[in-house]
Amino acid sequence: xxxxxxxxxxxxxxxxxxxxxxxxxxxxxxxxxxxxxxxxxxxxxxxxxxxxxxxxxxxxxxxxxxxxxxxxxxxxxxxxxxxxxxxxxxxxxxxxxxxxxxxxxxxxxxxxxxxxxxxxxxxxxxxxxxxxxxxxxxxxxxxxxxxxxxxxxxxxxxxxxxxxxxxxxxxxxxxxxxxxxxxxxxxxxxxxxxxxxxxxxxxxxxxxxxxxxxxxxxxxxxxxxxxxxxxxxxxxxxxxxxxxxxxxxxxxxxxxxxxxxxxxxxxxxxxxx
Amino acid sequence: xxxxxxxxxxxxxxxxxxxxxxxxxxxxxxxxxxxxxxxxxxxxxxxxxxxxxxxxxxxxxxxxxxxxxxxxxxxxxxxxxxxxxxxxxxxxxxxxxxxxxxxxxxxxxxxxxxxxxxxxxxxxxxxxxxxxxxxxxxxxxxxxxxxxxxxxxxxxxxxxxxxxxxxxxxxxxxxxxxxxxxxxxxxxxxxxxxxxxxxxxxxxxxxxxxxxxxxxxxxxxxxxxxxxxxxxxxxxxxxxxxxxxxxxxxxxxxxxxxxxxxxxxxxxxxxxxxxxxxxxxxxxxxxxxxxxxxxxxxxxxxxxxxxxxxxxxxxxxxxxxxxxxxxxxxxxxxxxxxxxxxxxxxxxxxxxxxxxxxxxxxx
Numbered sequence: 001x002x003x004x005x006x007x008x009x010x011x012x013x014x015x016x017x018x019x020x021x022x023x024x025x026x027x028x029x030x031x032x033x034x035x036x037x038x039x040x041x042x043x044x045x046x047x048x049x050x051x052x053x054x055x056x057x058x059x060x061x062x063x064x065x066x067x068x069x070x071x072x073x074x075x076x077x078x079x080x081x082x083x084x085x086x087x088x089x090x091x092x093x094x095x096x097x098x099x100x101x102x103x104x105x106x107x108x109x110x111x112x113x114x115x116x117x118x119x120x121x122x123x124x125x126x127x128x129x130x131x132x133x134x135x136x137x138x139x140x141x142x143x144x145x146x147x148x149x150x151x152x153x154x155x156x157x158x159x160x161x162x163x164x165x166x167x168x169x170x171x172x173x174x175x176x177x178x179x180x181x182x183x184x185x186x187x188x189x190x191x192x193x194x195x196x197x198x199x200x201x202x203x204x205x206x207x208x209x210x211x212x213x214x215x216x217x218x219x220x221x222x223x224x225x226x227x228x229x230x231x232x233x234x235x236x237x238x239x240x241x242x243x244x245x246x247x248x249x250x251x252x253x254x255x256x257x258x259x260x261x262x263x264x265x266x267x268x269x270x271x272x273x
Numbered sequence: 274x275x276x277x278x279x280x281x282x283x284x285x286x287x288x289x290x291x292x293x294x295x296x297x298x299x300x301x302x303x304x305x306x307x308x309x310x311x312x313x314x315x316x317x318x319x320x321x322x323x324x325x326x327x328x329x330x331x332x333x334x335x336x337x338x339x340x341x342x343x344x345x346x347x348x349x350x351x352x353x354x355x356x357x358x359x360x361x362x363x364x365x366x367x368x369x370x371x372x373x374x375x376x377x378x379x380x381x382x383x384x385x386x387x388x389x390x391x392x393x394x395x396x397x398x399x400x401x402x403x404x405x406x407x408x409x410x411x412x413x414x415x416x417x418x419x420x421x422x423x424x425x426x427x428x429x430x431x432x433x434x435x436x437x438x439x440x441x442x443x444x445x446x447x448x449x450x451x452x453x454x455x456x457x458x459x460x461x462x463x464x465x466x467x468x469x470x471x472x473x474x475x476x477x478x479x480x481x482x483x484x485x486x487x488x489x490x491x492x493x494x495x496x497x498x499x500x501x502x503x504x505x506x507x508x509x510x511x512x513x514x515x516x517x518x519x520x521x522x523x524x525x526x527x528x529x530x531x532x533x534x535x536x537x538x539x540x541x542x543x544x545x546x547x548x549x550x551x552x553x554x555x556x557x558x559x560x561x562x563x564x565x566x567x568x569x570x571x572x573x574x575x576x577x578x579x580x581x582x583x584x585x586x587x588x589x590x591x592x593x594x595x596x597x598x599x600x601x602x603x604x605x606x607x608x609x610x611x612x613x614x615x616x617x618x619x620x621x622x623x624x625x626x627x628x629x630x631x632x633x634x635x636x
Contacts, residue, residue, distance in 0.1 A: 012480070043473040045344065048484075057482050063471035065343040066484035068366050071336035074328065078300065078340020078348070079471075081324040086473055104336070107329035 008032045010041060012061045021221025023211035024052060026178045027120060027187070028059055031091075034191045035062060038252070044087040045079050047072040049101075051093040052126040060091075070101025073108035076115045087195055089116040095125040098134040098158050105164070109204045112169030112260050116194045117206040119160060122213040123232060130216030134158040137235050142216070157235055161208045165241035168260050171203030172243030175236060177210040179225045183238075190240075197246065200254040203261075205243075210236055278453040283418045283443065284309035284351075286454055287377055288317065290425035291349045295462040296375070297323035298348035300337035302330055302356060305389045306445040307379035310351040331356040335363030335376075342372035343483040345470025347429055351377035353445075354395050355386060357403075364438050365404030368500070369485025373432035375425070376410075377441040379448035382583075382610035390610020391445035391531060396587035399442050400559040407497055409504045411439040411511065412558040414529040418452035424556070426460065433465040435507055442558060444583065446531045446612070512564070513556035519569055522551025524625055527566070527592045528581040529555050531612070536581050539618045546619075548626050551575075558588070566595025577625050578602040581618055583611075603630050 007013070010032025018024045035041050041062050048057040050069035057064035067075040072090035080088040097105050097119050108115060124142055125131040132145040135157050139148040149157075165173045172194055176187040187209065194205035210232050212224040219227060246257030281289070288310045291299070299314035311327070318325035324341070328334035334350050341348040352360060357378045367374050378399065382392035399412045411431055415421045421443065428439040471481040487493035515533075518540065519525060528536045533554040543550040553569065555562050569575055577600055580589040586604045593602050605621045607613045624630045 042475055045471050045473060047340070054486055057484055061480050063473055063481045064483075065340065065471050066370075066482070066486055067336065067339070068362060071333065071339075071363075074333040074336035075340035075343070077326060077333075078298070078337035078342075079344045080340075081326065081337075082298065082341055082344050082346045083472055103329050104333055107333065111326075 008036055010035045010061055011059055014058050016059065017055060018052065019215045021212055021214035021224050022052075023122070023178050023209065024120065026184065027118070027209050027211065028056065030178070030184065030188045031118060031191055032060060034188060034195065038192065038195055040087050040195065043085070044089065045083060047076045047079070047088070047090040049090065049092040049096040051096050053091055053093055053120070054127070056091050070096050070099070071104055072096070073101065073104040073113065073115065073117065077108060077111075077113050080113065080115050084114075087116065087198055089118060091118045092120070093126065094119070094121040094123065094133045094135040098160050105160070106167070109164045109167045109170045109206070112171070112203040114198050114201055115204065116198050117204075118191075119206055119208045120211045121160070121208055121236065122211040124213050124216045126213050126216055135160070137231055159236060161206070161236075161241045164206060168263050169204050170206070170242050171260050172197040172205040172246060173208070173241040175208040175210065175238050175241065177228065177233070177238060179229055193246065193248070196248045196252045197243065199252060200248070202246070202254065202259045208236075210238070278455045280451050281418060281454050282309055282449065282451050283421055284379065284448040285313045286418050286421045287351065287425050287441070288313035289456070290422045291375065291429070292317055292321065292323070293456065293460045294347065294426040294429040295460075296347040296349050296429060297321070298341040298346055299324070300326050300328050300334040300341070300348070300350050301352065302328050302334050304353045304356040306381060306448050307351050307353045307377065309448070310377065331359035332363065335360040338374050338376075339363055339367055339370070339372060342367065342374045343370070343470065344472045345467040347373070347433070349375045349377070351379065353379045353381045354383050354392075357395065357398070361398070361404035364410065365406055365408060366485050367438045368404070368408035368410070369406065370483050371436040371500075372438070372483070373436050374438045375428045375432055375441065376438055377443065380442065380444045382608065388610045389445065391583060391612065392608070392610055393444060393530070393532070393583040393587070394585075395442065396558065396582070396584060399440055400561070400591075408500060409437070409507070409559055411435070411437055411507060411560070412442050413439065414442045414556060414558050415447065416530050416533050416554065418447070418450065419454050421447065422454050422456065430463045431511065433463065435503060437507070442530070444531050445610070508560040511557060512560045512562050514562040514565055515554040515556060516551070516565060517554070518549070518551035519553070519572065519575070521549050521574055523549045523574060523576050524551075524579055524622055525569055525575055526550060526552040526579050526581060526618075527555070527588065528552065529558060529588065532581045532583060535613060535615060536618060539615050539622065542615060542619050543622050546623065548622055550622060555588070561591045561595070563591070563595040566592055567597065570596045570599035575600060579618070579621055579625060580604050581613060582606045584608065
């Protein structure tokens with residue numbers, strides 16, 4: 001019998017511990033499939049972070065390093081500087097990346113570190129049971145904003161993609177979601193492009209995935225998807241924030257488009273004098 | 274062995290020794306009084322095709338160390354006390370994930386921002402933990418610029434051999450002083466295979482994973498017991514110290530690094546007064562040379578110990594453990610970045626000799 005569908009070789013056989021309706025499973029699979037399609041499994045090194053994805057180092061079947069909270073971009077820097085021909089990526093949640101890891105993510109992007117960051121934003125701390133995250137929406141109820149996030153008391157959400165796209169060193173930043181087939185296909189294209197940006201040494205690349213957290217949002221899986229579409233996208237519009245014009249050929253080689261070096265505005269050789 | 278000697282600053286020798294040991298990775302953040310390590314690396318790593326990153330913080334620097342070590346590469350970071358405090362979390366993860374790394378602490382006076390003058394107030398932090406959890410670092414205390422060279426090279430070998438963090442504990446005096454140093458013509462780099470490294474599967478059937486998380490208590494207990502068994506091997510094999518004149522010593526000084534250099538002169542001055550003084554200089558602060566302290570305490574000629582440190586009395590707790598109450602242990606320390614004079618130490622020796630010192634009366 002012909003095989004019409006099988007698990008991707010980019011994932012191990014270890015069962016996921018993620019809750020029903022959580023987007024991590026879809027995002028994992030998309031990254032894993034892309035690694036297989038781009039023949040990266042034998043060389044890529046991933047960095048898992050802290051939070052719900054702490055165990056992702058056991059799910060991806062390429063080499064994986066588990067990092068401490070927020071530090072994945074620094075760990076990835078230490079790896080990438082030595083393994084310049086390998087794709088190196090981090091997989092981080094919004095508490096990890098946008099709160100405790102703000103210094104690491106901003107400076108990795110500013111250095112134009114040739115790494116790819118997969119940033120999963122579900123507007124809440126998942127693993128530690130539903131606390132307010134930097135990305136929590138105004139009015140959103142969490143265990144530490146029990147009356148809803150009030151801007152006069154708890155400040156405003158951080159839009160990470162917009163923030164990082166302002167740094168010269170970032171080459172490609174795109175925000176996607178995985179709520180339906182069309183968006184899933186877009187997300188996969190974004191993953192591929194982010195890896196290509198890295199393979200061509202163009203600069204820092206990041207894909208932000210809007211994601212659900214049914215458990216901590218207190219919603220069934222499908223209503224959670226609806227809530228994401230109705231509320232999160234208003235605060236976090238989908239789209240490409242940097243490097244939209246980057247084009248690669250069928251072999252993945254850079255063809256055209258604006259790179260950080262094109263944006264820098266100075267000639268390094270001139271400055272050195 | 275090359276006989277040609279060059280005059281170099283301690284901090285620069287740390288960097289040069291690391292390069293000679295095959296280290297091609299330096300990640301750091303500026304802090305006085307160790308920044309010359311960074312300056313040296315910033316230039317040299319570019320010239321030899323290594324990696325130098327000035328990180329955004331000590332926290333990031335130690336995590337870059339974690340990354341490079343995870344991929345199987347020799348790696349160095351250096352800092353001074355407040356910066357080392359920031360690195361402790363990363364050092365705990367390095368211990369948990371069993372990664373080889375070398376961390377240099379050129380200690381300055383604390384607590385808090387403290388001062389920038391030499392101190393040994395980080396002895397507890399270096400030898401008793403520092404970060405969270407049950408772990409150990411090998412802690413080495415060189416006493417000269419020549420020894421910095423020898424022991425930094427050795428630190429890389431030990432780190433690889435045991436998959437541990439090795440800390441070089443110096444102080445502002447050692448880092449800033451210039452002394453002649455003789456480098457070997459060629460370094461024998463002990464290359465250890467690292468089949469565990471996460472540097473790509475490269476055809477292997479299973480992926481490599483570097484981690485320190487074990488949610489199951491039984492698995493984590495087992496992991497901890499493995500670590501402890503490894504530490505027992507280190508304790509059995511890697512204790513280093515220098516012993517001077519113990520055979521007829523009446524009073525034995527215990528001192529490491531800078532304090533041992535000051536104390537060395539006091540031995541001669543005491544002899545002129547007819548007092549026989551010996552010295553035990555721990556070179557590894559962990560594993561600590563308890564056995565020689567214990568044996569020395571058993572010697573009938575030895576009447577007392579005098580521990581000299583640039584702190585309020587930290588290593589003396591280990592000296593007393595080794596001594597196990599067999600002989601009195603006295604202390605002399607200076608704080609705030611000050612150094613004891615030879616006369617201060619000699620006065621304490623004379624006071625002990627005349628029975629005028631009390632234990633615990635430190636200052």
